[in-house]
Amino acid sequence: MIYSYLLATVIVFLGCKWLLASFNHPLANPLLWSIVTFITLFSVTPLDYQDYAQANTLFIALLEPAVVALAIPLFLQLQQIKAQKFAIFLSCSVGVFMALISGTATAWLMTNDLQLLLSLLPKSVTSPIAMAIANQVGGIASLSAAVVIFVGLVGAVFGFQILKLFNITNKQAQGVAMGCSAHAIGTAKAIEAGQTQGAFSSLALVICGVMTAILAPLFAWFIAFL
């Protein structure tokens, strides 16, 4: 019965959450260790990952209505968002440029593989947008999707630690930074941190996603000239 894998996801996740609850370290992240557990399981045992994937399509499908549901925390913060619309818009614009430039520049120092550079371009936005951009600019969509997940995990695991380290204590600032840098996985972590962080992260996720969809093709055109 492959659907026991659906239950396995729930049990492993709740188990990790319970086990790691007492550790106050960024690496004590239940999402990270649930993923590590399953990847190890399917790498070292003859169990078939395809069965797992098939059983868990339900959870992946639930992500779509969950993203629509982000409209509620956003609406609850409507007054605060209106009051800071200029700061939000400017921060997201700078964030999108920074993500595109810093990601490409760092990668460019290490490789001249154009297809790889183009696949890394949409790494800070939510995966459906990233895959569409990759297809459009000539990157490898599945590589982009994988990098997006990795970036999301980096943000979810280290994000709040980094923000604290640099004295970024304002809840709205934390939310915007998480949404800009680590899209939906970062937003999931921001929701755990609090309602304000969750709402501002959702907002940044949407604004940065749309801006990146517009700007990435222009960047790709520029990279191809380098």
Next chain:
Amino acid sequence: MWSNAFKTLIHFSRSIAVILTFLFLGKALNQLTGLPIPGSIWGLLLLFTCLSLRIIPLKLVQPSTNLLLSYITLFFVPVGVGLLEHLQLLSNHWPVIVISSLVSTFIVLICVGKLYQYLIKGNHNDL
């Protein structure tokens, strides 16, 4: 007591139906516009607009959204396990991917956080 449980169930189902309707509308917009913006993001924007314009009352959608959002991290577990399928592709380029992802994510976090805090200086009502 039974009538209360029944009411809760009705409210919950109604709220799910509203969310799915907006997801469907979002997907339609994605198809119609052909833009690289996914249906779920269009759905979010449409629902947010309708809530803001008081076309849809908050009470109608809220019952199921708390549940959906409190488990959103759980839904990302199978997404992350999906990295397994790209292990080959990732391992071919892992130094570039790991370093540029780490550096870029940290730069964006710090710059955006600092900039936003600077821009709203003097308005500390939500600290």
